[in-house]
Amino acid sequence: MTDDAKILHDLFDAALRAALPDGKFDGRLPPQPKGRTIVLGAGKASARMAAAFEDAWVKAGGTCEGLVVTRYGHAVSTRSIEIVEAAHPVPDEAGLNAARRILALAKEAGPHDLIICLISGGASALLSLPAEGITLEDKQALNRALLKSGAPIGEMNLVRKALSAIKGGRLAEAAYPAQIVTYLISDVPGDDPGSIGSGPTIPERVDPDVVEAILGKYGIDVPAHVMQAVRANAVEPTGAGGVVHMLATPKMALDAAAARAREAGLIPLILGDAIEGEAREVGRVMAGIARSVRLHGEPVGVPCVLLSGGETTVTLRGSGRGGRNAEFLLSLALALRGEARLSAIACDTDGIDGSEDNAGAWFDQTLFADARGRGVNLASHLAGNDAYSAFAQLDRLVITGPTLTNVNDFRAILIR
Secondary structure (H helix, E strand, O other): OOHHHHHHHHHHHHHHHHHOOOOOOOOOOOOOOOOOEEEEEEOOOHHHHHHHHHHHHHHOOOOOEEEEEEEOOOOOOOOOEEEEEEOOOOOOHHHHHHHHHHHHHHHHOOOOOEEEEEEEOOHHHHOOOEOOOOOHHHHHHHHHHHHHHOOOHHHHHHHHHHHEOOOOOHHHHHHOOOEEEEEEEOOOOOOOOOOHHHOOOOOOOOOHHHHHHHHHHOOOOOOHHHHHHHHHOOOOOOOOOOEEEEEEOHHHHHHHHHHHHHHOOOEEEEEEEEEEEEHHHHHHHHHHHHHHHHHHOOOOOOOEEEEEEEEEEOOOOOOOOOOHHHHHHHHHHHHHOOOOOEEEEEEEOOOOOOOOOOOEEEEOOOHHHHHHHHOOOHHHHHHOOOHHHHHHHOOOEEOOOOOOOOOOEEEEEEEO
16 A cells, blocks of 8 residues: 555544544533433434443433434444344335334323434434335335435435335424434535434425425336325424434534645645535546646645545446445546546445445556556446446455444545
């Protein structure tokens, strides 16, 4: 690994540390209630959030109970909050059962009880409780279709809310009139609380006509009974959503990486924390910016690092392996055509890029020589949505395992 590659990995590590919930509850705890403190939550970071909340709450003299559902392999030890695991990104029976239990706990809460809701990215799939008239199989099929469609996360979450008996503020409705405090780790562009995990405690009415238009735009056919259930599920929220705290966001992670870049003698430029679009197209755009830096010193001089976050999408054209970050990175590399003194990393901060075992990948100026030496056709791999295999053959995958947080994509382009 070159020195520049090590710097890129250090930037990613700095971003991950900034996105963890540890220590972030200090100064944000509500007063102790007269009744029970019930902790409910879902998401890839929710177990780590539950452990961090417990530490802060017990230190403040409180006791708590509750249930949190996280992705398989993402559980951590807790004192009194039960952690269960379920499937992501396609819901399974374990997530369905956990969602039923969480909704039941919310309904049991009385006016003197405190509901603590811990939500992070992944909650939409993990907290899966279909609305009346919709089966788990219906939701699974629609989730698969959405994931393959290239639809941005905001549109996917609108559809998910419309299908749900617990999202879109319905968990808050069930808990009313108990006090609710929600803590979020954002994985969505713009950090809209109602979009993070499809907003279980954020009251919102989803227009069925908008849902139908989204499905039509991506050519997704659904059975008639599903749309009938969506229309019947469009109720006006009446309960209060309570207090909301944002524990970690993509911008916080990018700011931490920028601080680490300055320590390494680089000029950081954050291009945005909410960048969306087709991964390979975003890669080509970023290549154009990087080339402008090299040729003209604009929009920043060298040595520098271009930082960005958000969530790109991939429209499947081939049958290869690889997530959106690896696809972005391979597109970027091909657009730069092996220009010297340029290196880059792109990773999902949850540690899983798509459905593989890697967080993402990296490259430096030796990429093309290595590819030629090993007979790896980079353009062919990109055409087949097979960036994972390309970077695996070239020993350039980033493998972290579950990071227990999730503030979406992290991208850094280092230019000397």
